[in-house]
Amino acid sequence: MAIDKVTSAAITDGTITSSDLASGAVQNQSAFKNIIINGDMSIAQRATSVSSTGDGYKTCDRWRYERGVGVIDLSQSSTVPTGQGFAKSFKVDVTTSASPSAGDVMTIEQRIEGQNLQYLKKGTSSAESTTLSFWVRSTKTGTYICELQDVDNSRSISKSYTISSADTWENKTITFAGDTTGALDNDNARSLDVIWYLSAGSNYTSGTLQTSWGSKVDANRAVGQVNFADSASNDFYLTGCQLETGTTASDFEFLPVDVNLRRCERYYQKSFNYSTLPADDTNSEFIYQYVEPYSGGNMSGLRTHYNTVMRAKPTVTLYTTAQGSGQGTGKISFYNGSSWGTASASVQAASSHKFHHLEGSSFSSMKLAQYNFEATAEL
Numbered sequence: 001m002a003i004d005k006v007t008s009a010a011i012t013d014g015t016i017t018s019s020d021l022a023s024g025a026v027q028n029q030s031a032f033k034n035i036i037i038n039g040d041m042s043i044a045q046r047a048t049s050v051s052s053t054g055d056g057y058k059t060c061d062r063w064r065y066e067r068g069v070g071v072i073d074l075s076q077s078s079t080v081p082t083g084q085g086f087a088k089s090f091k092v093d094v095t096t097s098a099s100p101s102a103g104d105v106m107t108i109e110q111r112i113e114g115q116n117l118q119y120l121k122k123g124t125s126s127a128e129s130t131t132l133s134f135w136v137r138s139t140k141t142g143t144y145i146c147e148l149q150d151v152d153n154s155r156s157i158s159k160s161y162t163i164s165s166a167d168t169w170e171n172k173t174i175t176f177a178g179d180t181t182g183a184l185d186n187d188n189a190r191s192l193d194v195i196w197y198l199s200a201g202s203n204y205t206s207g208t209l210q211t212s213w214g215s216k217v218d219a220n221r222a223v224g225q226v227n228f229a230d231s232a233s234n235d236f237y238l239t240g241c242q243l244e245t246g247t248t249a250s251d252f253e254f255l256p257v258d259v260n261l262r263r264c265e266r267y268y269q270k271s272f273n274y275s276t277l278p279a280d281d282t283n284s285e286f287i288y289q290y291v292e293p294y295s296g297g298n299m300s301g302l303r304t305h306y307n308t309v310m311r312a313k314p315t316v317t318l319y320t321t322a323q324g325s326g327q328g329t330g331k332i333s334f335y336n337g338s339s340w341g342t343a344s345a346s347v348q349a350a351s352s353h354k355f356h357h358l359e360g361s362s363f364s365s366m367k368l369a370q371y372n373f374e375a376t377a378e379l
Helices: 007-011 018-023 255-267
Strands: 063-067 072-078 089-096 105-113 132-140 142-150 155-165 170-176 190-200 236-247 268-270 287-290 315-319 331-335 340-344 348-349 355-360 368-376
Touching: 105 340, 132 142, 132 155, 155 170, 190 236, 255 268, 315 331
Parallel strands: none
Antiparallel strands: 063 105, 072 089, 089 236, 105 190, 132 170, 132 236, 142 155, 142 190, 268 368, 287 368, 315 368, 331 340, 331 368, 348 355
16 A cells, blocks of 8 residues: 655655655555554553463553463563564463363454554455564464454454574564455444464364455364463563555554554553552552532542543543552542541543543542542453
């Protein structure tokens, strides 16, 4: 897909040279060519490490982990390929080994909104091919599977790659054909999953690997996948993940940290300092509000704006500060004019860009309020 416009600034700063223009070699050079967000694993708002974790978004932003095999620790690691410009990677560390049962699966994945994918022209005769490139390192060598899953139309395509040398960074490139069947919804909902398999049970490996687009059949999704969880000594690292249009991989698109953070905040953000793990009893950049007169259980007059407009109305979790006693998630700290206490509270009238007020049963005597929050609108 060629870019629509090349600015003089792009030529001047070296992004695109005059010779590129003359030769027509400006394919895939547009800004934000990478469909994947935080592909360099540089943003980790929630935590930099978690132990014995379950499913969900745990460390590096936008990266979801699905656990079904063994016991795993996850972390944002500083182990990276030398000389490639990366500072962080996503690390999966097996702490208790296991073999997958039939329905078990272990994956790392990123879920993408349909409205960010319309230029792929999926479901038309002009459907674009896409190329996935990434750096990977693992103690466990052998065959691994990557999959694109069309959630809107229950379609998928899988390709294999090989980790050849243990504990060695390797660069991988996989090209997926365009899919002329099944248009992706043009909305803010989950439409496409990019999936890295680490282990899979027979329900996902007993068929024939589906290397062309077709209706999703579980048995064909991860055929040949090694069991990464077969030893407590196994580690898996991933970074430099890029999905772009075309049949060749271009250099990884590094974004400024502020741009990368804002893109991640569309899905998750918090009031805490960047490096502070969300928790109660924490004095970290808390929200401090004068409380207007009590009315019907509401703390009226509050308007807490998110740093970035979120993908959708988020789920908000409230946290107390170090003031008062009886701290607990879902509470706020407050001052009644003579002493500090805590009270249960819930967010009311929330939207994708702010919440208007808090509601609770003990607000009548409040003069000041302190609290932190985290908001998630993940796919």
